[in-house]
Amino acid sequence: MATIISIHSFRGGTGKSNTTANITALLASQGYRVGVIDTDIQSPGIHVLFGLDDDHMKHSLNDYLWGTCEIEDAAHDVTNSLGAPISGKIFLIPSSIKAGEIARVLRDGYDPGLLNDGFQRLIEALDLDVLMIDTHPGLNEETLLSIAISDALLIIMRPDQQDYQGTGVTVEVARKLDVPHLLLLVNKVPQTYNMTEVGQQIEQIYKCPVAAVIPHSDELMALASAGIFSLRYPNHPVTAAYRQVAARLMGSGTQG
Amino acid sequence: MRGLRFGLLWRFLIAALLIGLVPLALISWFAINGYQAAGDQATEVTRATLDEKSLDSLQLRTVETANAIARFLEERVQDARTAAVIPRNVQAYTAFLAARHAELWFLDGTNAAPQERRVQAPIFREIAYVGVDGHERLRVADGKELPESQLRDVSNPANTTYLSEDYFAATKALPPGEIYVSHVTTWYVSQQEQLGAASDPLAAVQGKKYDAVVRLAAPQFTRAGVFDGMVVLTLDYRHVMGFALHILPTSDQKFTVFPDYASGSYAYMFDNEGWEIAHPRFWVLRGLDAKGQLVGYVTGEMSKEDRGEHPMNMRYGAWADPNLPTMYDAVIRGEDGFVITVNQSSAKKATTYAPIFFAHGVYKQSRIFGALAIGAEMAQFHQAADQVSASITEQRRGLEFQMLLVILGSVVGVVLVAVFVTNTISAPVRRLGHAAEALERGELAEEILDSLERRRFRDEVSDLATVFKGMAEQVIEREHTLKQQIVALNIQIDDRKRRQQVESITETDYFQNLRSSAVQMRRRHQERGVADGGTVE
Numbered sequence: 001m002a003t004i005i006s007i008h009s010f011r012g013g014t015g016k017s018n019t020t021a022n023i024t025a026l027l028a029s030q031g032y033r034v035g036v037i038d039t040d041i042q043s044p045g046i047h048v049l050f051g052l053d054d055d056h057m058k059h060s061l062n063d064y065l066w067g068t069c070e071i072e073d074a075a076h077d078v079t080n081s082l083g084a085p086i087s088g089k090i091f092l093i094p095s096s097i098k099a100g101e102i103a104r105v106l107r108d109g110y111d112p113g114l115l116n117d118g119f120q121r122l123i124e125a126l127d128l129d130v131l132m133i134d135t136h137p138g139l140n141e142e143t144l145l146s147i148a149i150s151d152a153l154l155i156i157m158r159p160d161q162q163d164y165q166g167t168g169v170t171v172e173v174a175r176k177l178d179v180p181h182l183l184l185l186v187n188k189v190p191q192t193y194n195m196t197e198v199g200q201q202i203e204q205i206y207k208c209p210v211a212a213v214i215p216h217s218d219e220l221m222a223l224a225s226a227g228i229f230s231l232r233y234p235n236h237p238v239t240a241a242y243r244q245v246a247a248r249l250m251g252s253g254t255q256g
Numbered sequence: 257m258r259g260l261r262f263g264l265l266w267r268f269l270i271a272a273l274l275i276g277l278v279p280l281a282l283i284s285w286f287a288i289n290g291y292q293a294a295g296d297q298a299t300e301v302t303r304a305t306l307d308e309k310s311l312d313s314l315q316l317r318t319v320e321t322a323n324a325i326a327r328f329l330e331e332r333v334q335d336a337r338t339a340a341v342i343p344r345n346v347q348a349y350t351a352f353l354a355a356r357h358a359e360l361w362f363l364d365g366t367n368a369a370p371q372e373r374r375v376q377a378p379i380f381r382e383i384a385y386v387g388v389d390g391h392e393r394l395r396v397a398d399g400k401e402l403p404e405s406q407l408r409d410v411s412n413p414a415n416t417t418y419l420s421e422d423y424f425a426a427t428k429a430l431p432p433g434e435i436y437v438s439h440v441t442t443w444y445v446s447q448q449e450q451l452g453a454a455s456d457p458l459a460a461v462q463g464k465k466y467d468a469v470v471r472l473a474a475p476q477f478t479r480a481g482v483f484d485g486m487v488v489l490t491l492d493y494r495h496v497m498g499f500a501l502h503i504l505p506t507s508d509q510k511f512t513v514f515p516d517y518a519s520g521s522y523a524y525m526f527d528n529e530g531w532e533i534a535h536p537r538f539w540v541l542r543g544l545d546a547k548g549q550l551v552g553y554v555t556g557e558m559s560k561e562d563r564g565e566h567p568m569n570m571r572y573g574a575w576a577d578p579n580l581p582t583m584y585d586a587v588i589r590g591e592d593g594f595v596i597t598v599n600q601s602s603a604k605k606a607t608t609y610a611p612i613f614f615a616h617g618v619y620k621q622s623r624i625f626g627a628l629a630i631g632a633e634m635a636q637f638h639q640a641a642d643q644v645s646a647s648i649t650e651q652r653r654g655l656e657f658q659m660l661l662v663i664l665g666s667v668v669g670v671v672l673v674a675v676f677v678t679n680t681i682s683a684p685v686r687r688l689g690h691a692a693e694a695l696e697r698g699e700l701a702e703e704i705l706d707s708l709e710r711r712r713f714r715d716e717v718s719d720l721a722t723v724f725k726g727m728a729e730q731v732i733e734r735e736h737t738l739k740q741q742i743v744a745l746n747i748q749i750d751d752r753k754r755r756q757q758v759e760s761i762t763e764t765d766y767f768q769n770l771r772s773s774a775v776q777m778r779r780r781h782q783e784r785g786v787a788d789g790g791t792v793e
Contacts, residue, residue: 116777139761148774164749165757172758176767177774192738205749 002123006133006150010166014156015187020134021049022230022242028088032129037093040136041105044095050078060096065110071118072125084231112145152181152249158188183211191215212241264682268674284659295648302644315608322610322628325499336435339487340474349383349396361513363461370461372513382490419548427473427486437617440533442468444543444551447564457536466538468493500525500534506636520633527626530571540568587611587627604634684717
């Protein structure tokens with residue numbers, strides 16, 4: 001029984017892809033076979049973190065959605081390209097970064113039902129323990145679908161005025177979709193804040209557990225799109241926070 | 257903060273003590289030592305000077321007393337001449353004796369309760385007229401005429417009081433105008449007889465006395481120049497001995513009734529033959545045995561008991577003190593002087609001596625009666641010098657005490673100043689620390705910082721307080737602003753708008769379908785997972 005985890009944020013730029021990559025890496029380090037699927041077709045990005053470039057990208061999620069390949073054909077094993085020994089496996093299903101293909105999705109759309117089938121097939125085909133879904137910001141149909149089938153949903157927000165409202169909406173919608181485990185992660189919190197207090201306040205306001213409050217880190221920023229922080233700094237407090245988030249997400253999965 | 261408080265105080269203390277006290281202590285040390293050295297030198301010079309002065313003064317006293325004894329004896333010779341011309345009757349003789357008195361000092365009473373006595377006593381005990389044949393014709397003793405039955409033939413020495421006196425023959429042989437004077441004559445007094453049960457001559461009040469006499473005789477002649485008998489005067493020798501025994505050499509009192517032999521400071525006399533004739537210990541004095549023969553002089557070979565039964569003769573006393581014959585020889589040469597003797601307990605004793613010039617009777621050849629010697633313990637001798645030394649020492653003590661007080665006072669002062677200075681520095685630093693702790697707790701201890709900033713004298717601490725206060729205000733300001741941001745988060749969620757947004761999503765057909773199929777989809781994938789046998793347990 002695989003655990004499906006969606007990572008979402010109402011707005012872009014919250015560090016969603018980064019968080020997804022870190023949690024994926026940490027889970028794989030624990031021996032899990034983890035699939036990561038980038039459903040942010042309109043603005044893909046996570047492949048950079050896993051060191052996958054255009055030339056090595058044979059198929060993408062786009063190819064599957066257009067029926068040109070099976071979903072498992074779009075999966076890339078990136079386990080060995082992360083510069084650190086990992087006992088599990090990481091399979092990345094990227095979205096195409098070719099401008100034409102992005103435009104075609106925007107123009108023609110696709111059948112969200114295909115996504116759900118794809119997830120199921122992927123789990124079976126690659127014998128996954130965990131499927132991580134890096135969602136598109138906002139609440140479009142594909143995202144709602146991802147949320148609906150997830151065992152756990154991690155909503156990432158910044159202590160930013162524009163995020164408060166949207167996160168509130170997302171949490172509310174997720175509740176209505178009966179997501180078994182709903183967690184918040186407050187990211188990029190300026191270090192002048194009291195992290196504990198921020199966590200407590202957010203929890204109180206959204207009546208939703210906060211898995212971690214991660215301070216804004218220069219180190220994290222420097223590595224933002226050039227590697228995976230938790231592998232580079234296994235003993236950093238931020239890594240510890242990610243590890244805790246991963247454990248809570250998985251705890252919800254096994255219990256669900 | 258604890259470490260700082262310890263460090264500052266001790267550093268100040270040590271620095272202050274080093275700067276202030278070490279030079280002070282060194283100066284004090286040099287001052288006291290210099291004073292001590294100067295004092296010692298002064299004491300030594302003073303002591304030597306005073307010793308010399310004391311010795312000079314003792315010497316002078318010895319010479320003067322010897323001269324006084326000589327004058328006294330000379331007066332007695334004159335008395336003999338007078339006696340020779342007065343009528344030969346009881347009245348005249350009695351009047352002669354009664355007219356010549358002098359004071360005698362002696363101890364009376366018992367050993368346990370001695371009493372000092374000073375009485376007027378006749379200078380002569382007897383006066384007698386002895387005829388040409390040697391028979392006593394008239395004899396008045398102690399104011400009374402003796403009956404005829406007691407008159408003796410003194411031409412035979414065996415008939416004399418002391419059984420061996422030859423004054424008749426000696427006087428008869430003298431040319432007119434000359435006077436015979438005998439040696440000091442009495443029975444020998446042994447140590448046992450003087451002391452009895454007493455330990456010391458001074459305590460032996462009840463013991464036997466040395467009651468000696470000196471015979472003075474003036475030959476008489478008829479108008480035709482024929483020998484016509486002689487007048488014999490018996491001098492009570494105690495009057496002579498008193499000159500020596502009453503001397504107190506090293507005391508301000510100058511005189512005593514009886515000297516303390518044990519003190520070592522006393523006077524004594526010896527005669528022209530070297531016999532001691534005045535001394536607190538009577539057993540060293542010249543004396544006659546029961547047959548009227550002189551008792552032989554004491555020698556070094558004698559046992560302790562025997563020494564108590566023989567008198568001392570200076571000529572043969574070298575075994576007891578090598579200075580004794582030396583003094584005798586000098587006196588015989590007519591010289592006065594002094595000797596220094598170190599006794600067995602290594603105490604030094606100075607003895608000054610002076611001849612008693614007298615050239616009558618048995619003393620005619622030697623031209624001296626004998627000599628007076630005054631001994632004084634050097635320790636007592638130093639009394640004056642010691643007083644100076646003691647006064648210097650006392651002053652030095654005073655100086656030391658004052659220096660010590662100054663040093664102690666300085667220590668207290670330095671400690672107080674160090675504590676005060678340290679406190680003026682560390683206390684505000686400490687308060688600054690409290691202010692920092694307050695800031696740590698999120699409070700601004702403004703009154704502390706204000707008080708530090710408004711110190712009477714501007715210094716590094718007040719500057720620091722100013723900077724610190726500015727910093728604290730900024731920190732608190734920033735914290736305040738940040739807190740406001742968190743508060744803004746609370747108030748900026750618009751519930752109504754949110755509800756609208758949620759509804760705009762959830763009311764779509766897609767959402768409604770999704771919602772109803774979501775449970776199914778989730779179940780389906782889980783079922784499939786179970787059917788596959790599961791991969792994660």
